[in-house]
Amino acid sequence: MQIKGIKDGILVRLEMDEWDIQRGELIDQINAQETFFKGAKLALDVGEQVLHAVDLGRLRDELSEKGITLWAVLSESSITRETALIYGLSTQLQAPRVPSTRNSGGLPIEGEPALFIAKTLRSGNKIVTKGHVVIIGDVNPGAEIIASGSVVVWGKLRGFVHAGAEGDEKAVICALDLSPTQIRIAGKAATAPKRKGKPRAEVVKIQDDHVVAESWRNKGRL
Amino acid sequence: MKAQVITITSGKGGVGKTTATANIGVALAALGKSVVCMDADIGLRNLDVVMGLENRIVYDLVDAIEKRCRLRQAMIRDKRYNTLFLIPAAQTRDKNAISPSDMIRVCDEIRPEFDFILIDSPAGIERGFRNAIAPADMIIVVTNPEVSAVRDADRIIGLIEAEEKDPVRLIINRFNPSLVKRGDMLTSEDVLELLAVDLIGIVPEDESVLVSTNHGQPVVLNHNSLAGKAFENISQRLIGEEVPWMNLDGKSDFFGRLSRLIRSGRS
Known part of the structure; x- marks a missing residue:
């Protein structure tokens, strides 16, 4: 089973198996990580599984009892997709919306969605996401962040971070205290030298084909 | 009387969970509390040996859960304190022999009769760990000031947080002030800064722990031992007493250490 943080909540991809087994594994996973799932918007990728209204209805009720909103079901099966539509569920992850705001001068400022996490990531926590990640808290050794966009850590970065994981060399990694186990941007890796x-x-970025770290104070902008 | 259930766990093996359980149990009993120490490390039981009660085992936790005996029959009274009991683990089974709900049931059955139930958790993050924390009202994470132990403690604390088990307290065991002073060991500040949980005690590295473990005499019974004193302090904190921290920061000068040695020798 794969669990991913996406812009619209959590995406769970089930391994192909009997539906009862798939459903059981999903519920076990949710029970094991109650706090993580509580209040979440869940998108479920069931692969080729053929689901009828009874199955999906029962799952949706079970999830809602646990405080989880099932909003999308992804499937290769057209029957499953129809079932999902009956329940008013989406059958595809929405195209990223780009919110734009206006500043006082009336000039539009383009922004991109990011996954916002206001807690410390401990060893064993792993975040894989398309888009950017903002952490308010520390990233401890043994924790991992893999993002297609940039990663901002308002805290100590001591774990593993891969920004621009799908090849974006413009991605950056910022941290208040940078001493990661290893850091990667796009295809380039670096370790942090012992800090004195x-x-x-x-701010860490790719410059002239190398991963470089610069003090924010010296630079002040990207 | 409603017992507080405290689970002692660590993630990594060999950091001193069983030693901590036995010593805190004995120290609480010495403070007049009624205590049950429960070994949840099914298949790798140790707590009975450390408490020196190995030869008295007739029934164990799994026997009680599977109703081959009453829970009372599996409880072994300590030879030194009559308010201290041990429920040993089964040696011939494994962690899958019991479930989290069994542990909750067992604890609920004895809660009314005791002040404390201490559960010695197995190492790891699997079934055995989940069994051990299921009934807990408080979880004590034991770690050593060593990178790998701290990393595992961090992982365990993450899992405990995910289960919404509160509160979590930390014991830093095998702390060696002279290594810290040389810069060769993590300081308690390093550990606390990373783990971000409340400390309940720092136990110094002490040869007498090993000696007493081998003799089945928990080190708190040895009043000349600094480690024993540290476990005594932890137990007092557990019953809500304010105890000043031992000076172990490794920064103290020669005279500070000398006076401490003299003091501990006297007591």
Whole structure:
């Protein structure tokens, strides 16, 4: 089973198996990580599984009892897709919406959606997402973030981060205190040298084909 | 009387869970509390050996859960304190012999009669760990000031948080002030900064722990041992007493250490 954070909540991809087994595994997973799933919007990728209204209705009720909203079911099966539509569920992940806001001068500022997490990631936590990630908290050794966009850590970065994981060399990694196990941007990897002196906010990016870290104070902009 | 269930766990093996369980149990009993120490490490039982009660085992936890005996029959009274009991683990079974709900049921059955139930968790993050934390009202994570133990403790704390088990307290075991002083060991500040949980005690590295473990005499019974004193302090904190922290930061000067040695020698 694969669990991914996506822009619209959580995407769970089930391994192909009997539906009862798939459903059981999903519920076990949710029970094991109650806090993670609680209140989540869930998109479920069931692959080729053929689902009828009874199955899906029962699952949706079970999930809603656990505080989880099932909003999308992805499937190669047209029967399953029809079933999903009966329940008013989406059958595809929406195209990313780009919210635009206006500043006081009336000039539009383009922004991109990001996954926002206001807690410390401990060893064993792993975030895989399309788009950007913002963490308010630390990223401890043994925790992993893999994002197709940029990663901002308002805290200490001591775990593993891969930004621009789908090849975007413009992606950056920012942290208040940068001492990661390993850092990657697009196809380039780097480890942090032993830091001397006080921690400082830094930005990591690719410059002239190398991963470089710069003090935020010296640079101030990307 | 409604017992507080405290599970002692760590993630990594060999950091001193069983030693901590036995010593806190003995120290709480010495403070006049009624205590049950339960070994949840099914298949790899140790707590009976550390408490020196190995030769008294007739029934074990799995026997009680599978109704081959009453729970009372599986409880072994300590030879030193009559308010201290041990429920040993089965040696011939494995972690799958019991479930989290069995553990909750067993604890609920004895809760009314005791002040504390201490559960010695197996290492790891699988079934055995989940069994051990299921009935817990408080979880004590034991770690050593060592990178791999701290990493595992962090993982375990993440899992405990995910299960919404509160509160979590930390014991830093085998702390060696002279290594810290040389910069060769993580300081308690390093550990706390990473794990971000409340500390309940720092236990110094102490040869007497090994000696007493081998003799089945928990080290708290040895009043000259710094580690024993540290476990005593932890137990007092558990019953809500304010106990000053032992000076183990590794930064103390020679005279500070000397006076501490003299003091511990006297007591």
